[in-house]
Amino acid sequence: MLVAPEKDAVIQRYSLQESSRTGSSIFDIVETKGYVHRHKSNFLLPHRKDFYFFCLVRNGSSRHWIDFVPYTLQSNMFYFSSPQQVQVKEKTEPMDGFMLSFTEEYLQLDENQSLRKLPIIQNPDNAHEISLMPDNLQFLEDLLSKMLVEFTMERSWRNGMLQSYVNVLLIYLSRLYSDQFQSDRVSTDRGLLKRFRAHIDTHYDTRHQVADYAELLSLTPGHLNDRIKQQSGKTAIEHIHERIVLEAKRRLLHTDFSAKEIAWQLGFDDVAYFHRFFKRLTGETPTTFRTTIREMYH
Numbered sequence: 001m002l003v004a005p006e007k008d009a010v011i012q013r014y015s016l017q018e019s020s021r022t023g024s025s026i027f028d029i030v031e032t033k034g035y036v037h038r039h040k041s042n043f044l045l046p047h048r049k050d051f052y053f054f055c056l057v058r059n060g061s062s063r064h065w066i067d068f069v070p071y072t073l074q075s076n077m078f079y080f081s082s083p084q085q086v087q088v089k090e091k092t093e094p095m096d097g098f099m100l101s102f103t104e105e106y107l108q109l110d111e112n113q114s115l116r117k118l119p120i121i122q123n124p125d126n127a128h129e130i131s132l133m134p135d136n137l138q139f140l141e142d143l144l145s146k147m148l149v150e151f152t153m154e155r156s157w158r159n160g161m162l163q164s165y166v167n168v169l170l171i172y173l174s175r176l177y178s179d180q181f182q183s184d185r186v187s188t189d190r191g192l193l194k195r196f197r198a199h200i201d202t203h204y205d206t207r208h209q210v211a212d213y214a215e216l217l218s219l220t221p222g223h224l225n226d227r228i229k230q231q232s233g234k235t236a237i238e239h240i241h242e243r244i245v246l247e248a249k250r251r252l253l254h255t256d257f258s259a260k261e262i263a264w265q266l267g268f269d270d271v272a273y274f275h276r277f278f279k280r281l282t283g284e285t286p287t288t289f290r291t292t293i294r295e296m297y298h
Helices: 110-117 134-152 158-181 191-203 210-216 221-232 236-254 259-265 271-282 286-297
Strands: 012-014 027-035 047-049 051-059 063-066 069-072 077-081 086-091 095-103 129-131
Touching: 027 134, 051 134, 077 158, 086 236, 095 134, 110 158, 129 158, 134 158, 191 210, 191 221, 191 236, 210 221, 210 236, 221 236, 236 259, 236 271, 236 286, 259 271, 259 286, 271 286
Parallel strands: 012 047
Antiparallel strands: 027 095, 047 086, 051 077, 051 095, 063 069, 063 086, 077 129
């Protein structure tokens, strides 16, 4: 059963240093051998992590939610999440595998900025798990084992080795990601779409119009819309609205703020318009959605 936070609480965000078993603040990797990881302050409570999280599961059956999707860990699977997503730990069981985490600060290093372009980081399909064949599992186990040894031992050029391993890992995972989620797509330059979506993630609560993002990208609104629709099959305004609705749903489920308060938080001056906006996109009023989704979760 999920627990709602206090009335005036926001969705808690946890740092890598708080969540890590080693106390690392930027980069961390651990091997779990039947270990049960219980972060008492966020168990059964909605929270966000401030880091990218990757988990190779050899054996395990824990249950958790990422946004509105439940996941029960399965053997020989790879799981991943990004900082902005709301997560809930519902059931924690012993797990055998590897956990790798790094922060946005790690990606901001000059030598790592190209990693942002990889599908496993961009996650255009909003996926959270990758099925592994035996050869995939063997490759990843071997690579993560080498990363763990390098991380835990003080050696010359340690950071350079770790960066090289991370590059290989994320490229390999991106290939698996593309095979499983993007194999039927027409290959196209998705660079503009990625930048557009990144801007939406940053400004969804203050910028609601296509013209706002066209200005940020130095394009005309019409040109931006045409290119976004060509690359994604959706109009620019659909992307903006979907992101606003996602955040509204997160707050309706995971906080006890009123619909009026959430409307203000998301940049709506007219609360009645927010209600009409939400119902037009979801088919339900904010109040009805909150009641329905909480019944499902509980």
